[in-house]
Amino acid sequence: MTQRDTIQSELDTAARVLEALRAEPAISATIAAEAAHIGQSVASGGKILAIGNGGSCCDAMHFCEELTGRYRDDRPPIPAIACADPGHITCTANDYGYEGVFERWVIGLARPGDTLIALTTSGNSENILRAVRAAKAAGARTVTFLGKGGGRARGQGDAELIVPGETADRIQELHMLLLHTLVGAIEREVESARTA
Secondary structure, three states, X not given: OOHHHXXXXXXXXXXXXXXXXXXXXXXXXXXHHHHHHHHHHHHOXXXXXEEOOOHHHHHHHHHHHHHHOOOOOOOOXXXXXXXXXXXXXXXXXXXXXXXXXXXXXXXXXXXXXXXXXXXXXXXXXXXXXXHHHHHHHOOOEEEEEEOHHHHHHOOOOOEEEEOOOOOHHHHHHHHHHHHHHHHHXXXXXXXXXXXX
16 A cells, blocks of 8 residues: 555545544534533533543643634633643642542532533543542533543543544544534533623
8 A cells, every 4th residue: 555545545534434423413412512501601600621631631722722712703711721731740640640630630620510521532541530520529510522432431421422433543533623613612602691
């Protein structure tokens, strides 16, 4: 197989998983419902927290910066924080083990009415599972973005978005597409709440 063939195969695979995602009607319904929850939360003083490992951590940061900064149009900032502080992550991993890095952060920050966005391509990351449980204990709503059938995280969130794909890269690409879609939907919900 030539280099060009390999590249075309990558693009074809990406198109196939996107088509599979588009064919799942529950995806858009879940995003709409969660945007409505988040819009109400923000209108009542709540915030969004986001977590993920590796590339999913980068996606969590990207998601939050588009809420606190801007997405497509100017509007007031929407409160969102990603757990990406290397001081917290390395301190907590050193003192409590890597399984506790997000759990400790959630315990410290999550309040009733907040929303935790948890990203895991495998659905099996112990630090994500522990954080989801901690968020629920704190009274925060949990939304999981999963791949590979959901793994151990399937059914653990208040809402979940399970995307197709066999590899982390394709799953992360779909997660980011859904996160962008969620940002736009949150913006519309927040604007509607502010003008009501």
